Amino acid sequence: MTLPAGNAIIAQSGGPTVVINASLAGVVEAIQESGLAGSIFGARHAVRGMLEGHLCDLGQLDQDSLNKIAHTPGATLGSSRDKPDEDYCRKIFEQLSTRDIRYFFYIGGNDSADTCRIISEVSQDAGYELRAFHVPKTIDNDLVLNDHTPGFGSAAKFVACALMGDSLDNKALPGIKIDVIMGRHAGFLTAASALARTEHGTGPNLIYLPESIFDIDRFITDVDRVYSKEGRCMIAVSEGIHNAEGTSITQMLAEQLSGSVERDAHGNVQLSGSGALGDYLARLIRERLGSKLRVRADTFGYLQRSFADCVSASDRTEARESGRAAVQAALDDHIGASLTIRRTSDHPYTVEYVPVPLQEVARKTKVMPASWIKDGCDVTEDFIEYAKPLVGPLPVIGSI
Amino acid sequence: MTLPAGNAIIAQSGGPTVVINASLAGVVEAIQESGLAGSIFGARHAVRGMLEGHLCDLGQLDQDSLNKIAHTPGATLGSSRDKPDEDYCRKIFEQLSTRDIRYFFYIGGNDSADTCRIISEVSQDAGYELRAFHVPKTIDNDLVLNDHTPGFGSAAKFVACALMGDSLDNKALPGIKIDVIMGRHAGFLTAASALARTEHGTGPNLIYLPESIFDIDRFITDVDRVYSKEGRCMIAVSEGIHNAEGTSITQMLAEQLSGSVERDAHGNVQLSGSGALGDYLARLIRERLGSKLRVRADTFGYLQRSFADCVSASDRTEARESGRAAVQAALDDHIGASLTIRRTSDHPYTVEYVPVPLQEVARKTKVMPASWIKDGCDVTEDFIEYAKPLVGPLPVIGSI
Numbered sequence: 001m002t003l004p005a006g007n008a009i010i011a012q013s014g015g016p017t018v019v020i021n022a023s024l025a026g027v028v029e030a031i032q033e034s035g036l037a038g039s040i041f042g043a044r045h046a047v048r049g050m051l052e053g054h055l056c057d058l059g060q061l062d063q064d065s066l067n068k069i070a071h072t073p074g075a076t077l078g079s080s081r082d083k084p085d086e087d088y089c090r091k092i093f094e095q096l097s098t099r100d101i102r103y104f105f106y107i108g109g110n111d112s113a114d115t116c117r118i119i120s121e122v123s124q125d126a127g128y129e130l131r132a133f134h135v136p137k138t139i140d141n142d143l144v145l146n147d148h149t150p151g152f153g154s155a156a157k158f159v160a161c162a163l164m165g166d167s168l169d170n171k172a173l174p175g176i177k178i179d180v181i182m183g184r185h186a187g188f189l190t191a192a193s194a195l196a197r198t199e200h201g202t203g204p205n206l207i208y209l210p211e212s213i214f215d216i217d218r219f220i221t222d223v224d225r226v227y228s229k230e231g232r233c234m235i236a237v238s239e240g241i242h243n244a245e246g247t248s249i250t251q252m253l254a255e256q257l258s259g260s261v262e263r264d265a266h267g268n269v270q271l272s273g274s275g276a277l278g279d280y281l282a283r284l285i286r287e288r289l290g291s292k293l294r295v296r297a298d299t300f301g302y303l304q305r306s307f308a309d310c311v312s313a314s315d316r317t318e319a320r321e322s323g324r325a326a327v328q329a330a331l332d333d334h335i336g337a338s339l340t341i342r343r344t345s346d347h348p349y350t351v352e353y354v355p356v357p358l359q360e361v362a363r364k365t366k367v368m369p370a371s372w373i374k375d376g377c378d379v380t381e382d383f384i385e386y387a388k389p390l391v392g393p394l395p396v397i398g399s400i
Numbered sequence: 401m402t403l404p405a406g407n408a409i410i411a412q413s414g415g416p417t418v419v420i421n422a423s424l425a426g427v428v429e430a431i432q433e434s435g436l437a438g439s440i441f442g443a444r445h446a447v448r449g450m451l452e453g454h455l456c457d458l459g460q461l462d463q464d465s466l467n468k469i470a471h472t473p474g475a476t477l478g479s480s481r482d483k484p485d486e487d488y489c490r491k492i493f494e495q496l497s498t499r500d501i502r503y504f505f506y507i508g509g510n511d512s513a514d515t516c517r518i519i520s521e522v523s524q525d526a527g528y529e530l531r532a533f534h535v536p537k538t539i540d541n542d543l544v545l546n547d548h549t550p551g552f553g554s555a556a557k558f559v560a561c562a563l564m565g566d567s568l569d570n571k572a573l574p575g576i577k578i579d580v581i582m583g584r585h586a587g588f589l590t591a592a593s594a595l596a597r598t599e600h601g602t603g604p605n606l607i608y609l610p611e612s613i614f615d616i617d618r619f620i621t622d623v624d625r626v627y628s629k630e631g632r633c634m635i636a637v638s639e640g641i642h643n644a645e646g647t648s649i650t651q652m653l654a655e656q657l658s659g660s661v662e663r664d665a666h667g668n669v670q671l672s673g674s675g676a677l678g679d680y681l682a683r684l685i686r687e688r689l690g691s692k693l694r695v696r697a698d699t700f701g702y703l704q705r706s707f708a709d710c711v712s713a714s715d716r717t718e719a720r721e722s723g724r725a726a727v728q729a730a731l732d733d734h735i736g737a738s739l740t741i742r743r744t745s746d747h748p749y750t751v752e753y754v755p756v757p758l759q760e761v762a763r764k765t766k767v768m769p770a771s772w773i774k775d776g777c778d779v780t781e782d783f784i785e786y787a788k789p790l791v792g793p794l795p796v797i798g799s800i
Contacts, residue, residue: 016572018565042800045572056800068798072600074568076800081573157709165418165706168474172416172445173481177673177702200472273577273696274682275675282674296673298701302577306565308795309557309710395708398468400442400456400476 003333004129006102008037010058012075012137013046013108013115017151018311019319020137023107024077025070026323027135028058034331037103046080046108047115050092055099070320073306075107081264083111089118096123096130103131105326109138109149113338114362120336133326134338134358137319139305142186144364145356147343150322151305153315153390155182156192158304159236160394163196163203166298167234168397171201174232175294176223176285179204180278182304184240184248184271186367187211189304191379192387193236200399205233210240211368212376214249219281220288222377227289237281239271239299250277275299312392318351325353338362349389403733404529406502408437410458412475412537413446413508413515417551418711419719420537423507424477425470426723427535428458434731437503446480446508447515450492455499470720473706475507481664483511489518496523496530503531503730507723509538509549513738514762520736533726534738534758537719539705542586544764545756547743550722551705553715553790555582556592558704559636560794563596563603566698567634568797571601574632575694576623576685579604580678582704584640584648584671586767587611589704591779592787593636600799605633610640611768612776614649619681620688622777627689637681639671639699650677675699712792718751725753738762749789 010027012020024042031040040059043049056077061069069076084092096104096119106116113134123130136143139155159181170177181190187209197203205226208214226233242248251269253276254262262270271277278297285295318341325339337355344350372383410427412420424442431440440459443449456477461469469476484492496504496519506516513534523530536543539555559581570577581590587609597603605626608614626633642648651669653676654662662670671677678697685695718741725739737755744750772783 012572016569058800061800065798068796069800071795072568072797072799073565075572076568076798077572079572161709162703162707165473165708166702168472168476168708169416169702169706172412172475172477172479273698274679275697275699276679279674279676279679296702297675298673298703299675299699300703301698302566302569302696303562303698303700303703306569307561307710308565308568308797309561395471396468397472397708398465398476399472400458400461400469 004102006037006100007039007041008103008105009041009043009050009096009101010105011043011046011050012077012079013106013112014079014138015305016073016075016079017137017139017305018073018154018307019150019316020107021072021076022070022316022319023135023137023150023323025066026320027105027327028061029066030324030327032059034327036327036330041099041101042077045078047082047084047088047092048080049078050095053095073308084115084118086118086122089115089122092119093122093126097128102129103330105133105135107135107137110143110361110363110365113358117358117362120358131330131334132336132358133329134361135322135326136339139189140183140186141188142365142367143361144366145340145361147341147351148390149341150315150319152188153312154310155189155304156195156387157312157391158307158310159189159192159300160195160391161310162300163193163234163236164395167196167202170232170234175296176227176233178235178237178278178281178297180237180239180297180299182272182300183210183238184268185210185365187238188368190236190238191368191383192391194379194384195387195391195394198397200397203234204236205230206235206377207379208237208241208377209368209373210238210242211373213244214241216284220285223285224289239277253277253280272301312390314390314392322353329355404502406437406500407439407441408503408505409441409443409450409496409501410505411443411446411450412477412479413506413512414479414538415705416473416475416479417537417539417705418473418554418707419550419716420507421472421476422470422716422719423535423537423550423723425466426720427505427727428461429466430724430727434727436727436730441499441501442477445478447482447484447488447492448480449478450495453495473708484515484518486518486522489515489522492519493522493526497528502529505533505535505726507535507537510543510761510763510765513758517758517762520758531730531734532736532758533729534761535722535726536739539589540583540586541588542765542767543761544766545761546740547751548741548790550715550719552588553712554710555589555704556595556787557712557791558707558710559589559592559700560595560791561710562700563593563636564795567596567602570632570634575696576627576633578635578637578678578681578697580637580639580697580699582672582700583610583638584668585610585765587638588768590636590638591768591783592791594779594784595787595791595794598797600797603634604636605630606635606777607779608637608641608777609768609773610638610642611773613644614641616684620685623685624689639677653677653680672701712790714790714792722753729755
């Protein structure tokens with residue numbers, strides 16, 4: 001087989017991260033170096049930009065510009081929450097074929113892998129040779145077949161640094177503190193709060209993940225036990241915690257409050273961008289354990305995926321390498337693939353990038369293995385050992 | 401005059417910062433170097449530890465331990481929100497005199513300066529020679545006679561980095577975003593969000609400070625104007641914003657919700673540790689400008705004063721130097737003083753530490769000068785020039 005001659009397009013989709021632009025830089029520079037494609041288009045706001053022809057020229061970017069972009073949080077091409085169906089993808093295909101685009105690179109989560117798959121199938125049906133590649137991105141770390149995903153390490157570093165500092169604050173002025181962390185179905189990011197633990201008594205005492213049922217009575221008993229013993233209690237809670245019926249506590253609250261909930265194009269209930277869950281849990285603790293208790297709640301919100309000064313070095317490197325690996329997969333004559341990250345060694349920590357068929361990653365969600373969850377309110381040492389190299393060195397602290 | 405021979409005590413009070421331990425290290429090492437005092441006691445949880453005799457020995461700390469502590473967020477001795485009256489201070493004085501303590505170093509805000517003043521007066525009335533020094537600390541930057549205060553620069557850096565990243569996130573997925581920032585009476589920290597502005601369209605479009613009356617109709621008009629023009633809107637709001645009657649919006653909400661508000665020992669209404677204000681403003685925008693708008697609110701909470709990986713280098717240096725300067729003031733035979741920071745030059749940025757009488761700083765609050773506030777919803781270039789050297793270099797970003 002010979003590689004089809006034509007142009008390339010790159011887009012970024014879903015929630016941005018601090019390293020998704022590093023993946024973009026990786027794809028662009030690898031195409032420039034290899035001469036894989038003629039023009040290199042960037043699509044503004046993902047599928048929407050492809051549909052409406054809002055493209056920009058990435059081929060002219062020099063190495064200095066690419067390096068700056070690789071160090072910039074957010075999705076610089078713009079992102080989208082649109083979930084294209086087959087009809088939408090057929091329209092995109094028309095735009096792509098009009099511009100003689102033969103290489104399609106889509107940086108995003110499992111829904112983006114699915115969009116990639118549909119567009120690939122639509123073009124195959126039309127007998128048009130399009131090579132479609134998915135470059136993983138998600139702070140949720142929830143893509144199957146991946147040891148971890150670009151974006152997770154940096155968000156996990158933010159969460160660990162936040163819990164480290166916040167628990168030192170809580171040691172100074174003791175009380176009960178709730179920190180609400182992103183994660184709809186997968187608790188990896190909330191679990192990363194455990195990395196804040198040091199010999200100085202920092203980090204969370206209790207960790208609640210969406211993989212376990214959140215039982216309010218059990219929660220109150222846990223908090224009471226820790227607070228009675230320690231005189232203070234740090235709690236890390238995933239925004240995705242849900243009751244035994246599978247209803248998220250946030251959805252329950254939204255329905256109580258307004259009778260309606262906000263959903264995105266994927267049918268997901270809006271969880272982030274509100275302090276409601278933390279405030280509810282704080283109120284609950286005061287009601288059940290004493291109205292005079294010092295109870296505070298913070299919701300980390302968008303900072304954990306966008307903070308401009310807290311990036312894991314290995315995460316940034318891997319995000320860029322994932323982008324480069326997607327171009328290499330194209331050069332290696334893959335018709336389409338998702339570029340997964342596999343860990344090849346723990347000591348020293350090394351990884352490789354393995355192309356797998358798009359449908360093996362698309363729409364599937366990985367969650368924390370049960371063996372990494374302890375007593376429904378903590379994580380195991382195995383998880384911590386797994387996460388450490390992804391986050392990298394954390395601040396070294398002292399105490400008196 | 402000769403310096404009294406005896407021991408020293410050091411304590412930390414009020415809300416911790418990421419550099420308050422640098423001030424502690426500065427005081428300890430300067431006493432060690434100078435031999436000012438015999439024993440160096442640390443009081444656990446500030447005045448409470450002094451009252452109850454919960455002390456620790458700081459004299460034996462070596463330079464390596466002090467350096468680690470100087471790089472540790474939070475108040476490692478423990479803090480307190482107690483506001484001692486004269487009777488409380490007399491009891492503390494008894495404890496101090498029993499231990500032959502002649503040098504008293506108190507690291508905190510304007511209430512701490514006042515405690516320092518009362519204890520100084522009580523000991524003078526008793527004819528006991530005690531030298532009392534206040535080392536400034538507050539992320540609010542609200543101490544009079546100071547160009548700025550240790551703790552502010554690092555918190556301001558956190559806010560600037562947060563707004564930079566968050567606005568890049570908002571550019572990628574456009575909407576209206578509210579970020580609630582600490583500051584009861586002084587808006588300096590919220591104003592620091594303006595440092596996130598770059599040529600790439602980052603940073604806040606609107607900034608609301610407690611120095612201006614917060615008018616809801618005016619707020620909605622501002623948001624509508626920006627959103628209509630830009631298709632998105634980033635808003636930085638101080639937690640201390642209040643209506644024309646001087647009632648904080650948070651207090652108004654708490655009273656609506658539960659009929660009661662939480663107050664600290666100083667009579668202040670509890671503002672932080674809840675997402676209520678941000679959620680209220682988000683609801684308001686949806687009600688008035690359209691229920692389908694993408695509106696999100698984050699409250700930075702305790703992260704902005706404790707985050708373990710975002711420290712201004714000049715802030716950390718100055719915090720430590722302030723502690724050392726307090727010991728120097730004692731060596732220079734001052735009876736008591738607050739160590740203020742004065743800026744001696746803008747280019748290059750330099751400061752000096754000037755001891756002033758305690759009563760000149762105690763209980764007084766500095767707010768943003770009116771000349772630095774623009775149209776009730778922004779800050780001037782003069783403020784940005786003032787704040788830049790306190791924060792130090794920010795991430796350099798790119799865009800396409």
